[in-house]
Amino acid sequence: MNLEARKIEFIQEFLKLQSEEAISKLEKILKKEKDTSDERLLKPMTIDELNNRIDKSESDFKNNRFKSSSELLAKYQ
Incomplete structure (x- = not known):
């Protein structure tokens, strides 16, 4: 069948x-x-995609473009 x-x-x-x-x-x-x-x-990220994401994240952190975990928790409580 x-x-x-x-x-x-x-x-x-x-x-x-x-x-x-x-x-x-x-x-x-x-x-x-x-x-x-x-x-x-x-599909998993390529090494280049992963490295680009890491670079962007580090740049965001250095330029104060992030939220702390306490800010995120407060938003959803």
Whole structure:
């Protein structure tokens, strides 16, 4: 059975479900799988990108363009 046929069969069985608990469990599984798939699509920075970000951060700090952790915490409390 190919993937498309399996998907259709799964959807047909899903539509027959009457248990809200079973549907919730399947939703959680689907969300977890989607989150994991999204993580696999992330690409790491190149060394040049990382070095550029470090340089910009150091420049921002030297030029007082930052917020302290206490400022950030106060904003969200």
